[in-house]
Amino acid sequence: MGANRLDEIDRKILAELQDDGRMTNVELARRVGISAPPCLRRVRTLEEAGYIRGYHADVNPRELGFEVQVFAMVGLHSQAEVDLSAFEQRCRDWPFVRECHMLNGEIDFILKCVAPDLSSFQTFLTEELTSAPNVASVKTSLVIRCAKDKPGVPFDVLEERLGRSA
Amino acid sequence: MGANRLDEIDRKILAELQDDGRMTNVELARRVGISAPPCLRRVRTLEEAGYIRGYHADVNPRELGFEVQVFAMVGLHSQAEVDLSAFEQRCRDWPFVRECHMLNGEIDFILKCVAPDLSSFQTFLTEELTSAPNVASVKTSLVIRCAKDKPGVPFDVLEERLGRSA
DNA sequence: GCGAGCGCGAAATATTATTGCGCATCCGGA
DNA sequence: TCCGGATGCGCAATAATATTTCGCGCTCGC
Known part of the structure; x- marks a missing residue:
């Protein structure tokens, strides 16, 4: 459950915000192919429904002295x-x-x-x-070195799975 | 190196954006105690210097079908x-x-x-x-359950350390 | 003590966020 | 088939925010 209630636009919104959480709503709307007001409404709905738990700057620990x-x-x-x-x-x-x-x-x-x-x-x-x-x-x-550090989930996998079942 | 070049305002900015990466610049400026223009300039500088590597929405894997x-x-x-x-x-x-x-x-x-x-x-x-x-x-x-999942670094520790050495 | 550089903030402007509203579309029932 | 009702879009207007410009004060090295 959960992801089924989301349409393709919602999933695209989540993917875009996972990738760049500070994107303006205007840019986000452009990328997902709808106008700004409904896009913002969708984002708010996704936040309230718990699909989005928050937004965080990804800070560099080493630069800040956490070696x-x-x-x-x-x-x-x-x-x-x-x-x-x-x-x-x-x-x-x-x-x-x-x-x-x-x-x-x-x-x-x-x-x-x-x-x-x-x-x-x-x-x-x-x-x-x-x-x-x-x-x-x-x-x-x-930790000697970090080869990969991606946040959240792979949306491309989600699209594949939904694509097959749809 | 790194954190020493930052003053208290910079560190507060990083802490606030780590906590809420979508905060408006106006609100951020209010919280760190300066006006909006210099606050935005500091954010841009921090981004370009690599202290901030990006911004990400924290999506809920379970809600999206990643159980x-x-x-x-x-x-x-x-x-x-x-x-x-x-x-x-x-x-x-x-x-x-x-x-x-x-x-x-x-x-x-x-x-x-x-x-x-x-x-x-x-x-x-x-x-x-x-x-x-x-x-x-x-x-x-x-993973049976997740008791804690905080992003990045503990800025309160950073303040303590710098406080003692200053 | 005196210019240079730095960083601030006020003000003006450009962009964006948000609200209100009318319209099209898509069902489910008469 | 036809009719609400619900859903979701986009346009337009307004509010809020981002961004640029510019002048001022401060500090620092000489």
């Missing part, structure tokens, strides 16, 4: 819901942790972290993360 | 630069792969993937990823 990016794989002692939630809340409170995903399998959580330098990350790792309640194991991997 | 998110940990046979680059290029070509990070340690790459359903991901996994040249091992973990 270190790390993935941390975390295992917990207890997987009771109370304990899972407690750990998630800690992650929300830690500024270096940018993403926290609960996983299946042997790893319980994967965290994407960012830090100004290795030493400040080490301090966070030993004094905060590893020593947090219920944390059983933490494996970390430094 | 499955997966982290894939990939090991390669050869870590020669040619082979690393070749694998990275494949990742760029696979639409289901949204992020591809090269890591240190036993894992060579971590991929963040999105797919419409489990079966289409399985097809991708077996027919594309696992069977790609030079791929030695692939471990996948399904």
Whole structure:
């Protein structure tokens, strides 16, 4: 469900705004082939319906002095819901942790972290993360380089699938 | 380097646009405490200097029919630069792969993937990823739920650090 | 202390966002 | 077949915003 309620213009709007979220409505309307007022109405509707959760500038961490990016794989002692939630809340409170995903399998959580330098990350790792309640194991991997970092979803795949089923 | 060249207003601009990338320049100027023209000039400068790499709508994958998110940990046979680059290029070509990070340690790459359903991901996994040249091992973990997903960097940490050093 | 460079803000103008409204189209029922 | 009702478009008008221009004050190096 969800994507079926959207027509081709809506999907094009989402694709364009995912690619350039600060595009003017006039330009957006031109690209999707309708006039500005209905285009803006569609955008508002998509926002209110939750298809668009927000807009964010993509800032460059290195330029801003965040030299270190790390993935941390975390295992917990207890997987009771109370304990899972407690750990998630800690992650929300830690500024270096940018993403926290609960996983299946042997790893319980994967965290994407960012830090100004290795030493400040080490301090966070030993004094905060590893020593947090219920944390059983933490494996970390430094990001050497990033080959791809696309936001959201591949709209071209969506079009293909809808095209076949339509 | 980098963040030092920015004054407090620049950093506030980046923080605000990271939080809401579609804010009008008038509103942004009001929040950072200067008038609209210099505010817009600063934004343009930040964009051109690479502090801002772009703007993106944050779309909701589930609403759009992408029910499955997966982290894939990939090991390669050869870590020669040619082979690393070749694998990275494949990742760029696979639409289901949204992020591809090269890591240190036993894992060579971590991929963040999105797919419409489990079966289409399985097809991708077996027919594309696992069977790609030079791929030695692939471990996948399904995302059960996402507790935190913040973009970019924690500007409050940046302010603290600069505050102490200034 | 004195010009040069820098960055601000006021004002004017160009563009864009937003609202109001009439029209065409597409059903579902008489 | 014909008739509302609902949906969604586009035009036109207005409000808001973006962008340019320009003069002023500030700081800094000499």
